[in-house]
Amino acid sequence: MAGAVINAYLPKDNSLANLLIYEGLIFLLSRTPHNIDSPSTITVNPEALREVYENLDNGRIEMVNIAMAGKNDTGPVQKFLRKLKIKATKKITMYNVLLELLNKKASSLPTLDTLQLTLSIRKKFVALGSFESKDDGFSIQLFKAERYTGLTSTELKFTTEQLTTYLSAELLLIGLLGIYSSFVARVFEKSQYYYFLFFDAGEINQILNDPIDLATLLSLKNDVRDEIQRIVEKHYSEELLLTDLMVNVRLQRKLAQSNRSMISLHLVRVALEGQAYKVYQHLPLKIYRRGDNMAYEFLSRLLDPDGPILERLRNRNNPEHSNLLQVVYGTYRYVTLDDEYGLYIALRELLNAAAKLDEKKKNESFLKRRYLSLASEFRRVMVLD
Structure with a gap:
């Protein structure tokens, strides 16, 4: 050429x-x-x-x-x-x-x-x-x-x-x-x-x-x-x-x-x-192809950016904010380290997040039901008791 x-x-x-x-x-x-x-x-x-x-x-x-x-x-x-x-x-x-x-x-x-x-x-x-x-x-x-x-x-x-x-x-x-x-x-x-x-x-x-x-x-x-x-x-x-x-x-x-x-x-x-740029972070990302896995499909929905967990993490003043951070941390431990204890952390903190919401407040009542539904599916899909 x-x-x-x-x-x-x-x-x-x-x-x-x-x-x-x-x-x-x-x-x-x-x-x-x-x-x-x-x-x-x-x-x-x-x-x-x-x-x-x-x-x-x-x-x-x-x-x-x-x-x-x-x-x-x-x-x-x-x-x-x-x-x-x-x-x-x-x-x-x-x-x-x-x-x-x-x-x-x-x-x-x-x-x-x-x-x-x-x-x-x-x-x-x-x-x-x-x-x-x-x-x-x-x-x-x-x-x-x-x-x-x-x-x-x-x-x-x-x-x-x-x-x-x-x-x-x-x-x-x-x-x-x-x-x-x-x-x-x-x-x-x-x-x-x-x-x-x-x-x-x-x-x-x-x-x-x-x-x-x-x-x-x-x-x-x-x-x-x-x-x-x-x-x-x-x-x-x-x-x-x-x-x-x-x-x-x-x-x-x-x-x-x-x-x-x-x-x-x-x-x-x-x-x-001011009038200059500063590099704050370099983060290597390696994304591997995995086989079909129902557990990973559920975790993908759990952490969907349009789902309730990430939406509530936007505001640090939400009462369950710290619990949702632990849901993310537990899931991270499982996915990256193959540490099943991370799943128990994630499930526990999801339930704790639900417990912090007030049933009498309309928006919190709806979220509480969503968290409990996710927790129920979490137990079933991830085979936790």
Whole structure:
């Protein structure tokens, strides 16, 4: 296949900038004809960026409601648009607004010749892409939310300095596709948190080593993304998230349909603090295919994000909140550690949750009956007495 060559030499690790760029690359490859000549050499249509941006889904763009980091992003974004010869009619403070503009002006995007997915140390800055001066690169806060981990700074005489990351225009366009594809949800807690879901470094390496149906694989990942969104918008905890994903019936069916025994993903939790982003958490997610199991089907319904347990966990002031946390913890022990005592914890706390509700209050009376019904089914399906 004659066309543009992408040289993918960027480290395949779990640093946020690299994950965003490889997510964008995989999304690009899923939407355009390509040849993977080797894990580091890929051939695509020179018009690939234009075609992919032109066909971005407007509904999905709108969902990417990520705020930019104030004046720290305003200047670089304006510089980026000038480089592309695109004029913005209003101030851009959100990523969905930037993506919408690039979608509408896709014909103005550069054609590809050779695209370098590379990392190098220049004079006191990190260059992602091929350029010599930081005047030719773009420093966007989300891509430098954590110190770069792809190189050993002790070997480069920068042990006391934090080097700023700059991206080439083409690599930033790839990274923005990564944001579009990986963004899960925005949640307001003590801070404003953003969740992103990626293929992990090992999965990325496998994707670029073996011919694979990328559209099917991305569809599976997007199903996981949608499930995580349903969870974190109600209540976030590692135990809940891991348990729900491992027992989720819909995801099990998708694994079977795609003929995969597992999928390895990586969830990143980022906070916007002032005019900078900070990575708060990296959470590896491995979802294994299991056989048909009535117990897991029940646990999937028990922790359904639209069910009563997660709905009540949204409000810490609910009288049974602490008991419901223990229901999640007990289920987590059973699913992840194969510890049957976890089931007894979950059942006991479900009954305790019901006991705390007032039969005389209409809404609590209804919930009490639901909890008791779940407890009865719990005993029957999980064979507990």
